[in-house]
Amino acid sequence: MGTVHAKSLDPLPMHGRDLGVHPDDLVELPEPEQESKQEILENKAVVVQHVNVQGLGRTKEDLLGYEISEVFHAKNLIDVMKKSHIARQKLLRLGIFKEVEVLIDTSEGSDALPNGLDVTFEVTEVKRLTGSYNTMVGNNEGSMVLGVKLPNVFGRAEKLSFQFSYGTKETSYGLSFFKPQPGNFERNLILNLYKVTGQFPWSSLKETDRGASAEFNFPLGMTNHTLKWEGVWRELGCLARSASFAVREESGHSLKSALSHTVSIDSRNSAIFPSRGALLRINQELAGYTGGDASFLKEDFELQLNKRLFWDSVLSASLWGGMLCPIGGQPSCIADRFYLGGPTSVRGFGMYSIGPQSEGDYLGGEAYWAGGLHLYTPLPFRPGKGGFGDLFRTHFFLNAGNLCNLNYGEGPRAHLQKMAECLRWSYGAGIVLRLGNIARLELNYCVPMGVQSGDRICDGVQFGAGIRFL
Numbered sequence: 001m002g003t004v005h006a007k008s009l010d011p012l013p014m015h016g017r018d019l020g021v022h023p024d025d026l027v028e029l030p031e032p033e034q035e036s037k038q039e040i041l042e043n044k045a046v047v048v049q050h051v052n053v054q055g056l057g058r059t060k061e062d063l064l065g066y067e068i069s070e071v072f073h074a075k076n077l078i079d080v081m082k083k084s085h086i087a088r089q090k091l092l093r094l095g096i097f098k099e100v101e102v103l104i105d106t107s108e109g110s111d112a113l114p115n116g117l118d119v120t121f122e123v124t125e126v127k128r129l130t131g132s133y134n135t136m137v138g139n140n141e142g143s144m145v146l147g148v149k150l151p152n153v154f155g156r157a158e159k160l161s162f163q164f165s166y167g168t169k170e171t172s173y174g175l176s177f178f179k180p181q182p183g184n185f186e187r188n189l190i191l192n193l194y195k196v197t198g199q200f201p202w203s204s205l206k207e208t209d210r211g212a213s214a215e216f217n218f219p220l221g222m223t224n225h226t227l228k229w230e231g232v233w234r235e236l237g238c239l240a241r242s243a244s245f246a247v248r249e250e251s252g253h254s255l256k257s258a259l260s261h262t263v264s265i266d267s268r269n270s271a272i273f274p275s276r277g278a279l280l281r282i283n284q285e286l287a288g289y290t291g292g293d294a295s296f297l298k299e300d301f302e303l304q305l306n307k308r309l310f311w312d313s314v315l316s317a318s319l320w321g322g323m324l325c326p327i328g329g330q331p332s333c334i335a336d337r338f339y340l341g342g343p344t345s346v347r348g349f350g351m352y353s354i355g356p357q358s359e360g361d362y363l364g365g366e367a368y369w370a371g372g373l374h375l376y377t378p379l380p381f382r383p384g385k386g387g388f389g390d391l392f393r394t395h396f397f398l399n400a401g402n403l404c405n406l407n408y409g410e411g412p413r414a415h416l417q418k419m420a421e422c423l424r425w426s427y428g429a430g431i432v433l434r435l436g437n438i439a440r441l442e443l444n445y446c447v448p449m450g451v452q453s454g455d456r457i458c459d460g461v462q463f464g465a466g467i468r469f470l
Helices: 032-043 061-073 077-093 245-250 412-420
Strands: 004-006 047-054 097-106 116-125 130-138 141-151 159-167 170-181 184-200 205-220 223-238 252-266 277-308 314-326 367-377 392-404 424-435 439-449 460-466
Touching (some): 223 245, 223 277, 367 412
Antiparallel strands (some): 170 184, 184 205, 205 223, 314 367, 367 392, 392 424, 439 460
């Protein structure tokens, strides 16, 4: 029997440049006496006797055992190829190999069985030190990012990285350590040290955070969970001399120590242009229990439903909401409150310019909700179909929401009534551009409605860029 060399062993049917052969021609046997072995490999049980990994340098062998062990359980040649492909994908996902090739051959030697196979993974490790330069799109802001990474620091897929980011509203740098659990990459520990300086012109506020955090990520059934502790020293100051007295009162130093838990279920087929599926994300944060000046309980959620209609159009519905409850009689901090409005949430309003304000500075609120109904369609006449044109969508939307402060001495009915008062809403249409699978740009014509005194509106064309949209 010949040897099968593969860069990628895709699930059958296999053809094209990965294998360079058709599945019917996987085993090329010019000699008649070899036909019986071919028949055994294709139609009868086989045994994987040995799995070898070649090319290891600083990587520990025990780490790879978890990723390739399923190959031993293959029952026939096709099963060997499928399980080898899955193992290859797992090895690449670790982020410690630049290339992984798979070789499948018949077993040789004194202990070789007639139907025995040997599988060899030839790997090329990434460099000990790598650098990167890229641009990043946040919620209506952009930044330049420089990074240095030390992958596979201790030989078990750990990663130490340093990142510096300079943006239009925020500058940050931080040191991060990533440690996955062997055999379960989705279960991992992340430690961070960071400094972030941000400007918030809608509040005439600037903030500098110096902090540390530890988070543990793990899947549980269909859900993904994140447990996090964060300790941060916050320094708030005025961005302009014209800052209101309410913002000046918030200026100064504070310590925040918070525990948080996030659970999410995401069945969407795309994070940017989903055509089906749903997303539910719930976050709880408790500050003050582990020390610090800030003391509050904060809850917020995000829900999105998507349904494909006729002519490649998609109907999408979104709902956001949250509530912050101060603990111990202390007032909430302007840096912890919710903000609403702008091209990424309630379109047609200025960035975070809905809700309580003082002398033109927006102070945020302790409770909010926002909902959106969207219809996405292909561009008229489908220019560039199957190529560049598929990055664009026509967008029709209806948004609504409210942001306010609640009197927690009142009952739930009073809270609901206040959340329903002074409803802001808007409608419009525009063009949406997908940037990879991580961000998108919107150019919309907006008609704001339900405008309240003090709200800042954007009546007409509005541009938005970000990674999270209502």
